[in-house]
Amino acid sequence: MLSHKSKYALKAALVLAKEYGQGPVLISDIAQREAIPRKFLELILLELRNRGVLQSKKGKGGGYFLGRPPSKVTLGEILRDTEGPLAPIGCVSQFAYVRCEDCRDERTCGIRMVMKDVRDATARILDSTTLADVLKRVETTVSGASQRPHKLPAEFA
Amino acid sequence: MLSHKSKYALKAALVLAKEYGQGPVLISDIAQREAIPRKFLELILLELRNRGVLQSKKGKGGGYFLGRPPSKVTLGEILRDTEGPLAPIGCVSQFAYVRCEDCRDERTCGIRMVMKDVRDATARILDSTTLADVLKRVETTVSGASQRPHKLPAEFA
DNA sequence: AGCTAAGTCGATTTAATCGATAGACTGTGC
DNA sequence: GCACAGTCTATCGATTAAATCGACTTAGCT
Numbered sequence: 001m002l003s004h005k006s007k008y009a010l011k012a013a014l015v016l017a018k019e020y021g022q023g024p025v026l027i028s029d030i031a032q033r034e035a036i037p038r039k040f041l042e043l044i045l046l047e048l049r050n051r052g053v054l055q056s057k058k059g060k061g062g063g064y065f066l067g068r069p070p071s072k073v074t075l076g077e078i079l080r081d082t083e084g085p086l087a088p089i090g091c092v093s094q095f096a097y098v099r100c101e102d103c104r105d106e107r108t109c110g111i112r113m114v115m116k117d118v119r120d121a122t123a124r125i126l127d128s129t130t131l132a133d134v135l136k137r138v139e140t141t142v143s144g145a146s147q148r149p150h151k152l153p154a155e156f157a
Numbered sequence: 158m159l160s161h162k163s164k165y166a167l168k169a170a171l172v173l174a175k176e177y178g179q180g181p182v183l184i185s186d187i188a189q190r191e192a193i194p195r196k197f198l199e200l201i202l203l204e205l206r207n208r209g210v211l212q213s214k215k216g217k218g219g220g221y222f223l224g225r226p227p228s229k230v231t232l233g234e235i236l237r238d239t240e241g242p243l244a245p246i247g248c249v250s251q252f253a254y255v256r257c258e259d260c261r262d263e264r265t266c267g268i269r270m271v272m273k274d275v276r277d278a279t280a281r282i283l284d285s286t287t288l289a290d291v292l293k294r295v296e297t298t299v300s301g302a303s304q305r306p307h308k309l310p311a312e313f314a
Numbered sequence: 315a316g317c318t319a320a321g322t323c324g325a326t327t328t329a330a331t332c333g334a335t336a337g338a339c340t341g342t343g344c
Numbered sequence: 345g346c347a348c349a350g351t352c353t354a355t356c357g358a359t360t361a362a363a364t365c366g367a368c369t370t371a372g373c374t
Contacts, residue, residue, distance in 0.1 A: 216371025
C-alpha cells in the first residue's frame with residue numbers, strides 16, 4: 001500500500017507538471033491545492049529536490065519547480081524516491097537488490113520467480129508513465145466524460 | 158514491500174503444498190525447514206486456518222495441512238490474508254475498496270488511473286498463480302538448470 | 315484415567331516506521 | 345536591512361511489525 005507520503009509526492013509533482021514553465025510554485029500553494037499538511041509537504045519536496053527531480057528557489061518569488069519537462073519524469077522515479085524499491089521483495093529489485101538472508105538457492109526459489117514477475121509488471125507501468133502522460137490522460141477523461149456522462153463507474157466493473 | 162509475515166506464509170503454504178495428501182505437518186517441522194521463528198509461525202498458520210486456506214488437527218499425530226488441493230490455492234488469496242489488499246491504494250481495491258478522504262473526483266484522478274493499472278497487473282499474476290504452479294515451476298527450473306548450467310543468471314539480465 | 319503431544323489463545327515486549335509539527339537557520343530580492 | 349520563502353534538525357504520538365512467553369485445550373495412546 002502506498003504511503004500518504006508517496007501519494008502527496010505524486011500529487012505535488014502533478015501540480016508542478018501542470019505549472020511547468022510558469023515559474024516557481026509556493027509550498028503553501030501546493031499544500032492548499034492538494035490538501036496536504038504544509039510542514040509534511042516541505043520534507044517531501046525537499047527530498048525530491050535532493051534526488052534531482054525538483055529544483056527550488058529561495059526568497060521572494062521563490063518556490064519549487066520541476067527540474068525537467070513533465071515528459072521526462074516518470075512515476076516510477078518519484079515512487080522510488082519516496083517509497084523505496086518497487087519490487088515486493090529485495091531479491092528481485094533491479095536498483096536496490098538485497099539478498100534474502102535465509103535463502104538457500106535464489107535461482108530455484110518459487111516465491112522469488114513470481115515476485116519477479118510482479119515487479120516487472122509494476123515497473124513496466126510506472127517507469128513508462130510520465131507526469132505528462134498522466135496529465136494528458138486526465139484531460140482526455142474529463143473531456144470525454146462530458147460526452148457520455150452516465151456511464152457505469154469503472155470502479156465497480 | 159512484502160512483510161516477513163507474508164513471506165513466511167507463502168513459504169509455509171508451499172511446504173504444505175509439497176506435503177499435500179501425506180497427512181498433517183507439525184508447526185515445528187515447517188518452522189525448522191524454512192527457518193521461521195516457531196511462535197511467529199503459529200500465529201500465521203492460525204490466521205490462514207481461520208481464513209479457510211489451511212486446516213489443522215490437534216493432539217498427537219496432529220499438525221497443519223492444506224484445506225484444498227494446491228491447484229486450488231492462489232498466491233493472491235494467501236497474500237490478501239496476510240498483507241491485506243493487493244491494490245497500492247484503497248480506491249482501486251476490488252475486495253477492500255476505501256474512498257480517498259480528500260479526493261475531489263475519483264473518475265478524473267490521474268493517480269488513481271495509473272494505480273488501477275498497477276493493481277490489475279499484480280492481481281492478474283497473483284490470482285492466477287496457484288501453489289501447484291509454483292511447485293511445478295521450481296521443479297522445471299531445477300531439472301532444466303542441470304542441462305544448461307552456465308546460463309546467465311536471470312536476475313542480472 | 316492419566317500422560318503426553320500438539321495446536322490455541324491472550325498478553326506483552328521491543329523496535330521501527332509513519333504522519334505530523336515546531337522552531338531556528340539560510341539565502342534572495344528589493 | 346527587512347521580509348519572504350525554502351532548509352534543516354529535533355521531536356512526538358500513534359501505529360505496526362516481529363517476535364516471545366506462558367497458560368490452556370484437545371486428541372490419541374496405554
